[in-house]
Amino acid sequence: MLAYLAQRFLLAILTVWAVSVLSFFIIQLPAGDYVDAYIALQRETGTLVSRQEAENLRTQYGLDQPVYVQYAKWVALILQGNFGMSMEWRRPVLEVIGDRLALTIVVSVVALLFTWAVALPIGIYSAVRQYSFGDYIFTFVGFFGLATPSFLLALVVLYLAFSLFGANIGGLFSSEFKLASWSLAKVWDLLKHLPVPALILALSATAQLIRVMRANLLDEVRKPYVVTARARGLPERRVILKYPVRVALNPFASTLGYLFPHIVSGSIIVSVVLSLPTMGPVLLRSLQSQDMFLAGTIVLLIGVMTVVGTFISDLVLLLIDPRIRLVGGR
Amino acid sequence: MENEEQPILSVRNLKTFFFMDEGTVRAVEDASFDVEPGKTLGIVGESGCGKSVTVRSILRIVERPGRIVGGQILLYRNAAGDRPGHVDLTQLEANGPEMLAIRGDEIALVFQEPMTSLSPVHTIGNQLIEAILLHRQVSRREAREIAAELLHQVGIPRPAGRLEEYSFQLSGGLRQRAMIAIALSCDPRLLIADEPTTALDVTTQGQILDLLRSLQEERGMAIILITHDLGVIAEMADDVVVMYLGQTVEKGPVDDIFHAPKHPYTQSLLQSIPSIHSRPRVNLPTISGSVPHPYNRPSGCPFHPRCPEYIVGTCETRAPSLAPVGERQEASCFLYEDA
Numbered sequence: 001m002l003a004y005l006a007q008r009f010l011l012a013i014l015t016v017w018a019v020s021v022l023s024f025f026i027i028q029l030p031a032g033d034y035v036d037a038y039i040a041l042q043r044e045t046g047t048l049v050s051r052q053e054a055e056n057l058r059t060q061y062g063l064d065q066p067v068y069v070q071y072a073k074w075v076a077l078i079l080q081g082n083f084g085m086s087m088e089w090r091r092p093v094l095e096v097i098g099d100r101l102a103l104t105i106v107v108s109v110v111a112l113l114f115t116w117a118v119a120l121p122i123g124i125y126s127a128v129r130q131y132s133f134g135d136y137i138f139t140f141v142g143f144f145g146l147a148t149p150s151f152l153l154a155l156v157v158l159y160l161a162f163s164l165f166g167a168n169i170g171g172l173f174s175s176e177f178k179l180a181s182w183s184l185a186k187v188w189d190l191l192k193h194l195p196v197p198a199l200i201l202a203l204s205a206t207a208q209l210i211r212v213m214r215a216n217l218l219d220e221v222r223k224p225y226v227v228t229a230r231a232r233g234l235p236e237r238r239v240i241l242k243y244p245v246r247v248a249l250n251p252f253a254s255t256l257g258y259l260f261p262h263i264v265s266g267s268i269i270v271s272v273v274l275s276l277p278t279m280g281p282v283l284l285r286s287l288q289s290q291d292m293f294l295a296g297t298i299v300l301l302i303g304v305m306t307v308v309g310t311f312i313s314d315l316v317l318l319l320i321d322p323r324i325r326l327v328g329g330r
Numbered sequence: 331m332e333n334e335e336q337p338i339l340s341v342r343n344l345k346t347f348f349f350m351d352e353g354t355v356r357a358v359e360d361a362s363f364d365v366e367p368g369k370t371l372g373i374v375g376e377s378g379c380g381k382s383v384t385v386r387s388i389l390r391i392v393e394r395p396g397r398i399v400g401g402q403i404l405l406y407r408n409a410a411g412d413r414p415g416h417v418d419l420t421q422l423e424a425n426g427p428e429m430l431a432i433r434g435d436e437i438a439l440v441f442q443e444p445m446t447s448l449s450p451v452h453t454i455g456n457q458l459i460e461a462i463l464l465h466r467q468v469s470r471r472e473a474r475e476i477a478a479e480l481l482h483q484v485g486i487p488r489p490a491g492r493l494e495e496y497s498f499q500l501s502g503g504l505r506q507r508a509m510i511a512i513a514l515s516c517d518p519r520l521l522i523a524d525e526p527t528t529a530l531d532v533t534t535q536g537q538i539l540d541l542l543r544s545l546q547e548e549r550g551m552a553i554i555l556i557t558h559d560l561g562v563i564a565e566m567a568d569d570v571v572v573m574y575l576g577q578t579v580e581k582g583p584v585d586d587i588f589h590a591p592k593h594p595y596t597q598s599l600l601q602s603i604p605s606i607h608s609r610p611r612v613n614l615p616t617i618s619g620s621v622p623h624p625y626n627r628p629s630g631c632p633f634h635p636r637c638p639e640y641i642v643g644t645c646e647t648r649a650p651s652l653a654p655v656g657e658r659q660e661a662s663c664f665l666y667e668d669a
């Protein structure tokens with residue numbers, strides 16, 4: 001069991017490293033660098049950037065050095081907890097991301113909880129009452145959910161809310177709280193704004209999980225251990241919940257690892273549409289302006305969240321599946 | 331010894347069908363037999379002839395789209411208590427309180443697959459104690475003691491420790507012993523063993539059968555034993571039911587069935603065994619022709635397409651029914667109907 005944990009942990013570290021390399025090089029891929037983008041932007045507004053000024057900027061940000069040197073410096077800084085400066089905002093990256101990181105996590109976790117809370121019972125219902133009217137309805141809604149891009153859904157909801165109720169459901173805070181510092185009232189305001197974006201973000205994952213749960217459970221309910229439990233005289237509801245549902249939860253737990261990043265990356269475009277103050281809009285902007293430390297950090301953080309999610313789901317599996325705990329998983 | 335006369339379970343003209351989109355599978359079509367108290371009834375027949383569905387019907391755990399569509403399953407009780415003398419299980423609600431109280435308490439099941447008959451994520455103790463608590467008024471602590479004692483009785487070494495183990499930590503034989511312990515936890519009057527030894531090696535098979543026999547002697551329970559293995563039947567059973575395509579085609583005391591089989595199907599089953607005693611374990615021999623597809627049952631006598639003694643003009647038009655062919659032997663065949 002310890003060996004399993006150590007192996008998973010090492011794997012997680014390796015993955016984080018690979019993600020850091022990838023994120024750094026991916027944001028380097030577009031032609032030009034931040035200074036080119038900056039010059040182009042200035043030209044649009046009629047200001048010319050002199051050659052000397054451009055050189056100074058490049059030296060200042062270390063852009064004149066080879067890529068691997070830049071990477072090494074970046075990693076060295078990160079290891080000291082310093083994620084570098086955002087070129088565009090001219091502030092430390094962490095300061096720019098700050099609250100947005102926390103809000104991203106809050107929105108995603110709420111969406112994830114919603115996903116489970118809805119998908120689990122529906123999945124169980126659909127499997128136990130396979131081919132019932134309810135099963136068909138959920139299947140239909142589920143495929144609809146899978147087929148609809150969440151940003152489109154966001155647009156539609158935004159439009160409907162506005163045209164029907166005159167309500168603006170964008171954002172995570174009412175205008176009076178946007179710039180206010182944290183207080184109980186602000187938290188309450190956030191809670192009131194959370195359901196709509198969380199729901200929109202959760203839809204496709206929910207549809208996916210319903211299918212997973214239904215299929216897992218349909219596999220399990222036919223197994224002999226369920227029949228023997230029934231033959232013991234256990235009431236049907238307890239038979240289903242104690243045995244096949246419990247077993248079907250194991251693969252379900254491993255969805256944690258991929259659902260979380262799925263929701264986070266899904267939130268990028270949705271956040272732009274719904275003008276949520278999460279990392280999404282900042283990431284988009286930083287990629288356009290080639291603000292590499294900012295973009296790199298965000299991509300890295302999303303990668304780390306994936307790895308952490310996977311690691312947690314491995315831990316959960318270890319807890320709930322004796323076959324892994326006692327025999328040692330592969 | 332008047333009770334000797336009364337069976338503890340009587341299955342009469344049972345019909346259990348599966349209503350599939352593709353058609354109706356007549357899995358059990360006219361199965362009839364009696365189980366005597368303290369005796370072992372063997373059920374034989376080729377794969378797919380409805381043995382498992384029959385016993386699942388008895389326990390009322392046939393899964394959808396299957397349904398009992400006819401017949402009676404009478405469970406007899408000692409009328410002395412406050413309970414009625416007998417109850418027709420087909421009339422009870424499958425998951426109603428009466429049926430739940432019978433299942434696991436009066437009638438218990440041991441199943442053919444020890445690999446998967448126990449939950450992979452619950453300990454042996456968990457499932458055993460669950461069974462005890464369901465039907466007995468004891469505390470959790472007492473249940474645990476009873477559980478350890480049961481494991482000991484079925485021959486599992488270090489029983490207390492085994493309670494904490496999972497099924498994948500046990501060998502096939504130990505797993506089947508654990509299953510038997512669970513089935514016995516409430517001292518059932520009838521134990522149904524559906525191919526309890528099929529998945530085990532020969533030595534373990536013998537041990538499990540010995541265990542079943544000695545438990546039966548100790549507790550006086552009746553056993554329904556389903557097996558493909560005629561050797562096992564010869565060794566274990568008092569009475570035999572031969573099933574073909576969901577139907578009881580012949581039944582009677584084991585000696586009569588083995589020495590004077592009447593139905594052509596029983597005869598061909600036994601044909602390829604030169605002597606029961608020289609080859610104690612023989613799987614069902616293959617009979618010429620194959621079992622018809624369950625969707626299209628032959629008309630008349632279901633065995634007629636494969637029957638060597640097929641009476642043209644009769645066997646394919648009318649269905650024979652069970653009739654006495656000896657003192658306690660019955661067969662369903664036109665060869666004996668007029669005699």
Ligand SMILES: Nc1ncnc2c1ncn2[C@@H]1O[C@H](COP(=O)(O)OP(=O)(O)OP(=O)(O)O)[C@@H](O)[C@H]1O
Pocket residue numbers: 348350355356357375376377378379380381382383384393394395396624
């Ligand atoms: N859940 C089900 N759905 C549809 N058909 C079924 C189902 N269970 C059993 N059947 C059908 O019922 C018939 C009898 O099956 P059953 O399992 O009782 O056979 P069996 O005599 O126990 O065979 P075996 O010796 O292989 O265990 C078969 O034709 C089978 O296809």
Ligand code: SF4
Pocket residue numbers: 593594595631632633634635637638639640641645650662663664665
């Ligand atoms: S009834 Fe006819 S076909 Fe059926 S077993 Fe008897 S002889 Fe054969």
Ligand SMILES: [Mg+2]
Pocket residue numbers: 381382383524
């Ligand atoms: Mg069977």
